[in-house]
Amino acid sequence: MKSGFRLSFWLFLAPVLLWLFLLIVLPHIDLLLLSFRGENDMGDLVWTFDNYKNFFIEPIYWNTFVRTALYAIVTTFCTFVLALPVSFYIVKLARPRTRGFLTVLLLLPFWVSELVRVYGWMILLRESGVLNYFLLKTGLVQQPVEMLYNDATMIMGLVYTSMLFMVVPLISAMESLDDSLIEAASDLEASRFTILRTIIIPHCKPGITSGAIVVFMLALGNYLTPNLMGGKNSLWFTEQIYNQFIASFNWNQGAAFGFLLLLLSSGIIWIGLKLSRQRLGEVAA
Amino acid sequence: MANDLSVRNLIRSFGDFTAVDNISFDVPQGSFFSILGPSGCGKTTLLRMIAGFDEPSSGTISIRERDMRGVPPNKRPVNLVFQHLALFPMMDVAENIGFGLKRRGMNSAEIARRTETILERVDLPGYGKKQIRQLSGGQKQRVAIARCLVMEPSVLLLDEPLGALDLKLREQMKVELKKLQAKVGTTFIYITHDQSEALVMSDRIAVMNEGHFEQVGSPRELYSDPQTPFVARFVGDNNVWSGEVTESGERLTVRTGEDLLFRTRSHESYEKGSRVDLFLRPEAFRIEPTDSTDLNTFEVDVKTILFDGANSRLLTVMPGGHELLVSLPQNRQFDHIKPGDRILLGWHPDAGLCFKV
Structure with missing residues (x-):
C-alpha cells in the first residue's frame, strides 16, 4: 500500500520535475556557465568575472537597473492603490450577481495578447491617434501632443498590464474579512481612513504581498510594454539583456545580466518581506 | 429617572416587508433591558438602527435626549457587542481595548491605564499582551465587552453575544453579565432569542414578534401574566388546550x-x-x-x-x-x-x- 502510494506519487511528480529540470534548471546552468566565460586579450575563451564586473563598472548598466527597479516599485505601488478600491467594491459593495460580471470585465482584456493590447494603447495615444484627433477637434490643443514614449505612459501601460495580478489576490484576501470587523471599528469611532489603515490593509497583508511580488516581477521582467510605449528612452533593463544577446551578440554578457536581474530582484523582494515582517511561505499559502 | 434611550414610532421597511413596525419604548438609565424574539422578528434590525448601521424609514431614536437622525455609528454614544464579537485578530487584547480610545486622540499612558482598569473589572488583569486566538470563548466575550465599556457609552448594545458559547459557559456568563452590569451601572440593551437569558438577566424585557412588541414588562410579569397568546407560548413552556x-x-x-x-x-x-x-x-x-x-x-x-x-x-x-x-x-x-x-x-x-x- 505504502510503496504503491510512493510509486504513484513519483509518477505524478515526474512531469513537473522534468519540466522544471529540462526547461528551467538545465538552460539556467548553461547560462550560468556562459556568464562566467569571456575572451581574454588573446581572443581565447577563459573563465572570468569580467561580465559581472562590467555591470558595476559601467554606470549605464547599473543606472538602468536602478531605474528599472524603481519604476517597477512605482508600478507595483500604483497598481496596489488602484486595485484596493476595485477589489473592495467587488467583494464588499457589489451585489453577488454583479460581482461575477465585474470579475469577467477585469479578465476580458487578458484574452487579447499583450502585443495587441499595447498596440491598442499606441493607436489611442500616438500623435495621429484617436485621443489627439478629439483634442484637436474640440480645440483643446492646437498642435497634436506626443503622448507616447515617456515614462508616465510607460508606467501607465505597465499598471494596466499588471492590474489583474493584484486584484485577484486582493479579492481572495478580502473575501475572508468579516464585515462585522469593519462595523466594529466604525462603532469604536474609527474614521474610514483609519478602518482602511488598521483593519482592512493588515487583514489583506498576505494578499497584498503576493500580488506585489507578482506585479513587481512582471514589471521588472517585462520587455514588450517598456519597449513599445517607452520607446528608445525607456532604458529598461530587459532591453539591455536583449541588446547583449541580439545586437552585440555577446551571450556571455547577456547571461551575466540575466543572472544579475534574478539575484537583485530576489534581493529586493527579500528586503520587502523583511520590512513587512512576513515570510514567503505564509504569503504563498 | 431619566431615560437613556427613547424610541418613538420607529418603522423600517425593506420594499414590501416591514421589519420593524411602529415601535415605541423607553429604557431608563442604568437598567438591563432585553429584546426577546424568535429569529427573523426584526430585533437585529432594531438594534442596528440604534447603533447607527441602519437608518429608520420613519420615527425617532434619541439617546440621552439627543436625536440620532443622521448621526453615523462612529459619532453615537452607543457601543455594540457583536454576535460573533468581531475582535480584531491582527491586534492583541490591549490594542483591541485601546482602539476606540486611540481614535479619540487620548495619549498612550492614559490608554494603558484605562485598559488595565477595565481588564481588572472584567476579571482579566494582565491579559493585555495576549493575542486574541490565545483566549477562551468566555475570555473573548469579556474582552469584547471591555472594549465597548472602556468607551463609557451611554448605552451598551449586545447582539446575542452568548450564542456561540457552549451551554455550561453560557449559564456562567449570564450570571457574570448581570453582575457586571450592576457593577458598572451602564445601560445594557440585550437582544436574544433565548428566553432563559432574557429572564435571568433583565430588569425589563420586550417580547418582539413580526416587527412589533407584544409585551414589555418585568420577567415575572411576562412569565406569570402574559398579555398575548404569543407571549404565553414563547416565554417559558406552556400546555395548550383549544x-x-x-x-x-x-x-x-x-x-x-x-x-x-x-x-x-x-x-x-x-x-x-x-x-x-x-x-x-x-x-x-x-x-x-x-x-x-x-x-x-x-x-x-x-x-x-x-x-x-x-x-x-x-x-x-x-x-x-x-x-x-x-x-x-x-x-x-x-x-x-x-x-x-x-x-x-x-x-x-x-x-x-x-x-x-
Missing part, C-alpha cells in the same frame, strides 16, 4: 376538546360560545392533590418520565391523545410514579389563562 367558552363571568368555564370543563381566568371576559386557547404552565399542576376543592381535576396516563434534575417533567397523555407536560418535583414524594400509571391531576383556576382565538 376549547369553547360555556359560561362567561369573572371566571370562565371552558369546554376542551376532551369534553372536560375547566374554570379559568382571562384578561377580558369572552362571550359564551367563543373559541379560546387555554394556557397552563407545567408547574401549575398538582399531582394527586389531597384536597381538590376549587381545583380543576382530571385523570391522565403517564407516558414517560423526562428526568432533568430539578427541571424534571412527566409527559402524560389525556384519554383523547392530547399530550401534557407536568412538572415533577424532585422531593422523592412522587418516586413511585412509573410510565403507564394513571394519575389524578389538579390545577387552580387562577393558574390558567385564556385567549380568544
